[in-house]
Amino acid sequence: MTGALLEAKGVVKAFGPTAALAGADLAIGAGEVVAVMGPSGSGKSTLLHCLAGIIAPDSGTVTYDGRDLGGMADVPRSALRRTEFGFVFQFGQLVPELTCVENVALPLRLDGRRRRKAEAQAREWLVRLEVEELADKRPGEVSGGQGQRVAIARALVSGPRVIFADEPTGALDSFTGERVMDLMTQAVRDTGAAVVLVTHEARVAAYADREVVVRDGRTREVALA
Structure with missing residues (x-):
């Protein structure tokens, strides 16, 4: 190519x-x-x-x-x-001690972004992936499909190429997997x-x-x- x-x-x-x-x-x-x-x-x-x-x-x-x-x-x-680069793995690999919004904001925080701005941007991605209600929950409190949507938001939050x-x-089961793929490919x-x-x-x-x-x-x- x-x-x-x-x-x-x-x-x-x-x-x-x-x-x-x-x-x-x-x-x-x-x-x-x-x-x-x-x-x-x-x-x-x-x-x-x-x-x-x-x-x-x-x-x-x-x-x-x-x-x-x-x-x-x-x-x-x-x-x-x-x-x-952004990464999405089979089991999400979210940090269990952090809330979902903190997980999504993590790449921005590691790059020096202030917490408030990083988490505001993270919440926008949770909305786009239709899991905004999970923002303050920890990974152990969400389903596998929800966790993958959070992981996709984390992968996309920094605007990777x-x-x-x-x-x-x-x-994931077939139905949940297809919904996750629909959301990821659209995003x-x-x-x-x-x-x-x-x-x-x-x-x-x-x-x-x-x-x-x-x-x-x-x-x-x-x-x-």
Whole structure:
């Protein structure tokens, strides 16, 4: 893809003797939603972690907006993940000691935003994700689907250019999962963020603009019907 916002080329990653990625390629344009599919152990989550700069590939390159993530020092790479990347994981990973609004505001607070302004912005996102009534509750007091909406609000609150969603509906029933996907895809399309959506479910991948399959550590584009 010419002018890709985020791109992996020939990415190789092994954990001990086990090769997770064996020359994976993936290019994602600004505002594009791409589903990364594959069986368990295929390397799809490892690819996401390399694309997000969480782990470094053994060889190959990952570039974001023309910058080589592998060549960046830890501090600027961490800042990039905090300000330009957002993350949604299977179990939300909300901080249990914080209220929902404090969880959503956390990326802004870590970036130096004053509490009142950060939480005001967080509440706006809770409204958009239809969970404003949960603002003062803690994660242990909400359902799984509600918690995922809070996690999506947290991922979007800082205005990231890329959202990394790793099995975002994997712990939810079908009805709740579809509602979460409806809200997430609408929100990201409103903001223009790109999405890397890791899933093994075809019904979740159907929300994407295109699909890529990871098998045996390599990537293959899925032809549209």
